[in-house]
Amino acid sequence: VTQPRASVAVVGIGLVGGSLLRRLTAEGVVVVGYDADPATRAVARTAGARAERPGWTVAGSLGEAVHDVDLVVLAVPLPTLAEVLAALARCGYEGLLTDVTSVKVTPAALAREHCPRARWLGGHPMAGTERSGFEASTQGLFDGAAWVLCVERHTPSADVLAVVRLATTVGARVVPATAEEHDRAVARASHLPHLVAAALTSTAADGPDGALALTLGAGSFRDGTRVAATRPELTAAMCAANAAVLADALDQLRGRLARVGDALAGEDPVAALLPILGAAQRIRAAWPVTAGERVTVPVEMAALLALGRDGGWITGIADDAGTLLAVRPRSAAEQ
Amino acid sequence: VTQPRASVAVVGIGLVGGSLLRRLTAEGVVVVGYDADPATRAVARTAGARAERPGWTVAGSLGEAVHDVDLVVLAVPLPTLAEVLAALARCGYEGLLTDVTSVKVTPAALAREHCPRARWLGGHPMAGTERSGFEASTQGLFDGAAWVLCVERHTPSADVLAVVRLATTVGARVVPATAEEHDRAVARASHLPHLVAAALTSTAADGPDGALALTLGAGSFRDGTRVAATRPELTAAMCAANAAVLADALDQLRGRLARVGDALAGEDPVAALLPILGAAQRIRAAWPVTAGERVTVPVEMAALLALGRDGGWITGIADDAGTLLAVRPRSAAEQ
Numbered sequence: 001v002t003q004p005r006a007s008v009a010v011v012g013i014g015l016v017g018g019s020l021l022r023r024l025t026a027e028g029v030v031v032v033g034y035d036a037d038p039a040t041r042a043v044a045r046t047a048g049a050r051a052e053r054p055g056w057t058v059a060g061s062l063g064e065a066v067h068d069v070d071l072v073v074l075a076v077p078l079p080t081l082a083e084v085l086a087a088l089a090r091c092g093y094e095g096l097l098t099d100v101t102s103v104k105v106t107p108a109a110l111a112r113e114h115c116p117r118a119r120w121l122g123g124h125p126m127a128g129t130e131r132s133g134f135e136a137s138t139q140g141l142f143d144g145a146a147w148v149l150c151v152e153r154h155t156p157s158a159d160v161l162a163v164v165r166l167a168t169t170v171g172a173r174v175v176p177a178t179a180e181e182h183d184r185a186v187a188r189a190s191h192l193p194h195l196v197a198a199a200l201t202s203t204a205a206d207g208p209d210g211a212l213a214l215t216l217g218a219g220s221f222r223d224g225t226r227v228a229a230t231r232p233e234l235t236a237a238m239c240a241a242n243a244a245v246l247a248d249a250l251d252q253l254r255g256r257l258a259r260v261g262d263a264l265a266g267e268d269p270v271a272a273l274l275p276i277l278g279a280a281q282r283i284r285a286a287w288p289v290t291a292g293e294r295v296t297v298p299v300e301m302a303a304l305l306a307l308g309r310d311g312g313w314i315t316g317i318a319d320d321a322g323t324l325l326a327v328r329p330r331s332a333a334e335q
Numbered sequence: 336v337t338q339p340r341a342s343v344a345v346v347g348i349g350l351v352g353g354s355l356l357r358r359l360t361a362e363g364v365v366v367v368g369y370d371a372d373p374a375t376r377a378v379a380r381t382a383g384a385r386a387e388r389p390g391w392t393v394a395g396s397l398g399e400a401v402h403d404v405d406l407v408v409l410a411v412p413l414p415t416l417a418e419v420l421a422a423l424a425r426c427g428y429e430g431l432l433t434d435v436t437s438v439k440v441t442p443a444a445l446a447r448e449h450c451p452r453a454r455w456l457g458g459h460p461m462a463g464t465e466r467s468g469f470e471a472s473t474q475g476l477f478d479g480a481a482w483v484l485c486v487e488r489h490t491p492s493a494d495v496l497a498v499v500r501l502a503t504t505v506g507a508r509v510v511p512a513t514a515e516e517h518d519r520a521v522a523r524a525s526h527l528p529h530l531v532a533a534a535l536t537s538t539a540a541d542g543p544d545g546a547l548a549l550t551l552g553a554g555s556f557r558d559g560t561r562v563a564a565t566r567p568e569l570t571a572a573m574c575a576a577n578a579a580v581l582a583d584a585l586d587q588l589r590g591r592l593a594r595v596g597d598a599l600a601g602e603d604p605v606a607a608l609l610p611i612l613g614a615a616q617r618i619r620a621a622w623p624v625t626a627g628e629r630v631t632v633p634v635e636m637a638a639l640l641a642l643g644r645d646g647g648w649i650t651g652i653a654d655d656a657g658t659l660l661a662v663r664p665r666s667a668a669e670q
Contacts, residue, residue, distance in 0.1 A: 126551050126552075126553040127553060127554075128553070128554065145553060146550055146551050146553065148551065175547070175550055175551060177547060181544055181547060182547075182551075184542075184544045184548075185544045185547040185548040185551050186548075186551055188538055188539040188541070188544075188548045189539050189548040189549070189551045189552040189553070189555075189556050190551070190552070190553065190555050190556060192535065192538065192539075193535060193555040193556050193558075193559035193560075194555055195592070195595050196531055196535060196559060196592070197555070197559060197615070197619075198595075198611060198612050198615035198616070199588055199591040199592050199595060199611075199615070200527065200528060200531060200588065201615040201618050201619045201622075202591060202611075202614055202615045202618065203523055203527065203584065203587050203588045203591055204523040204524050204527075204618075205618045206523070206587060207519075208644075209516055209519045209520045209523075209644075211624075211644065211645055211646030211664065212510070212512055212516060212517075212520040212643055212644055212646060213519075213520040213521075213523045213524040214524070214618070214622060214624050214646060215481055215510055215624045215643075215646040215647075215648065215664060216461050216481050216483065216510060216517075216520050216521055216524045216525070217461075217524040217525070217622065217623070218461040218462060218463070218480060218481065218524070218525065219462075219463065219561075219562070220524075220525050220528040220529055220532070220561075220562045221524050221525060221528050222622075222623070223528075223558040223559070223561045223562070224528035224531060224532060224558070224559055224561075224562070225528075225615075225619050225622075226554075226555075226558045226559075226619075227554070227555045227558070227559070228612075228615045228616060228618075228619040229616060229619040229620045230616070231616070232608075232609055232612035232613040232616050233609070235608070235612050236604070236605045236608040236609050236612055237605060239599065239604065239608060240599075240604035240605040240608060243599045243600070243604045244599075246599055247596055247599040247600055249538065250592065250595065250596050250599065251596065252538050252541060253534055253535065253538045253592070254589060254592055254593070254596070256534040256537060256538060257530070257531070257534050257585065257588070257589055257592070258589070260530050260533075260534060260585065261582055261585050261586065261589070264574065264575075264578045264579075264581055264582040264585065265578070265582055269571070269574065269575035269578045270571045270572060270575040273567075273570070273571040273574060273575060274567055274568070274571050276533060276534075276537075277533050277563075277567035277570050277571055278567040279537055280532070280533035280534070280536040280537045280560075280563045281533070281563060281564060281565070281566070281567050283536050283537065283539075283540045283549075283563075284532075284536045284560050284561075284563040284564040285564045287536075287549060287552065287557075287560075288552070288557070289546075289549050289550045308547055308550075309543075309544075309546065309547060310546055311546035311547060311549060311550040312550075313550065329546065329550065
């Protein structure tokens with residue numbers, strides 16, 4: 001039996017890469033995986049052989065994985081990205097290349113430097129758990145998740161369509177943004193919550209009442225600190241890669257906490273806290289952002305970026321492939 | 336048919352009080368409820384009539400609710416506690432009195448001032464949701480939750496046993512602490528997470544990328560901000576009642592965040608962040624605190640306070656009622 005030609009290669013098969021193998025296979029996309037770690041390759045190969053037919057295959061080398069595919073997805077940790085890009089260039093890969101790392105300015109620069117002949121279109125699925133590795137991968141990881149697509153003014157439409165197809169096939173909704181917009185937004189939506197979770201955890205455990213405080217921790221502590229259990233190397237690499245932008249976001253947060261401290265120290269803490277808490281409550285009660293008006297958007301970079309900036313997202317590709325199906329966020333007035 | 340005499344009165348039948356009515360009734364305890372709001376009384380009365388037999392009853396006045404019970408549980412919001420205590424004193428109540436508010440130093444002082452003839456033994460079940468009101472109450476609210484019991488040197492053993500029985504009957508585990516220890520511990524385990532959730536929410540929504548950031552928010556944002564959706568009046572009252580202690584905890588957190596900022600701004604953010612994140616990860620990965628060695632503890636205040644200070648808790652009352660069944664927290668070495 002000849003294995004049909006794979007159209008997508010997934011390089012790095014941990015939580016995200018493994019989940020891509022599982023879901024793409026389930027959706028009928030023929031996909032090949034590769035990981036630098038032989039043990040991970042062996043586990044993923046065994047799981048692929050057991051998967052519903054046709055299962056994914058796992059290549060024995062990077063060159064074998066990418067030699068005849070239309071799209072390579074780099075699902076490797078950010079600290080190894082430069083090295084993997086250089087290896088891809090040595091393999092002669094010149095096709096479309098995307099990634100899933102949690103920052104977007106740095107990977108774009110690394111791709112230009114280390115693999116300049118491939119066409120780079122950075123991506124970031126906002127999906128994950130505090131667990132990691134192929135063992136944690138699941139078919140449903142991307143269901144409903146935002147998948148950022150970092151387009152630039154001259155990104156070819158066909159490349160946009162290819163990555164939109166990948167992301168929507170695995171259940172995600174695609175949010176267009178520039179790499180700079182992405183990095184500023186995720187600093188506040190994702191990186192900052194990780195740093196705060198760590199600081200909250202250590203503050204609770206501090207001092208002579210630390211054991212009592214941890215025993216008393218309930219829902220607000222559980223949820224507010226959950227991602228502090230993430231592997232420190234992953235969080236450190238993610239935050240360090242966005243350090244300057246994240247430091248600005250942290251300054252904003254510290255400014256807000258200073259005002260909270262002033263409110264607590266003032267004459268009437270209830271009155272001083274109410275507007276601070278009320279503003280946050282209105283924002284959080286309207287979250288998550290839900291789908292509002294359905295629209296179509298041309299595969300045109302300015303229009304796509306305007307959609308993302310407004311908080312909208314792409315849900316699919318129209319039949320003629322000349323336009324994208326999209327939604328605008330439901331406004332507060334519509335809720 | 337004569338309704339059997341109620342042994343417990345629950346005053347204030349919102350989320351916590353309503354959940355007490357439901358669970359105590361399910362456990363065969365005859366209980367009477369009262370709320371100052373006639374509409375809440377009507378809803379709770381109807382629900383009680385529909386509950387499994389015998390359902391709880393709802394009294395038409397505070398005096399009727401408490402005139403012949405052994406234990407009154409005040410499940411009213413903190414801002415109304417003084418007024419309810421004064422009303423209880425006017426009813427002539429001189430029995431055992433406990434509460435469920437989220438701070439413990441202030442209520443003890445209010446009880447001494449406004450209802451000095453009742454025997455006060457403050458409590459705090461660490462259970463709740465971002466919803467409130469009788470409509471949100473459930474039988475299972477207290478399952479596995481820590482229920483702080485604020486004993487003092489001369490608290491009568493019989494009173495301790497009565498509140499331990501109440502808390503363990505509804506599924507909670509009892510953590511003994513002084514009121515001061517409680518307030519310091521919950522400032523860090525509960526109040527601070529609420530303030531941080533609000534600040535994180537507003538920081539994410541800030542600036543020109545706010546709409547994009549909210550659309551990209553995923554698990555870390557969802558969990559890190561969940562309690563920001565709590566009614567602002569409740570959070571403000573809770574935090575204001577513990578303002579001085581909470582301000583200290585906030586200062587500690589801000590100090591930690593300043594060090595995180597230094598790490599981001601330094602030469603090697605990964606190396607600087609790793610020990611900060613690693614320390615938090617070890618604490619959080621070992622949480623929640625789980626049961627270790629089973630022990631028995633005499634109903635003796637110093638022994639109870641030592642148990643709570645070490646992070647242990649009471650699980651029940653031994654058959655002879657002279658000792659309490661307890662567990663110590665599982666140590667890191669045992670995990």
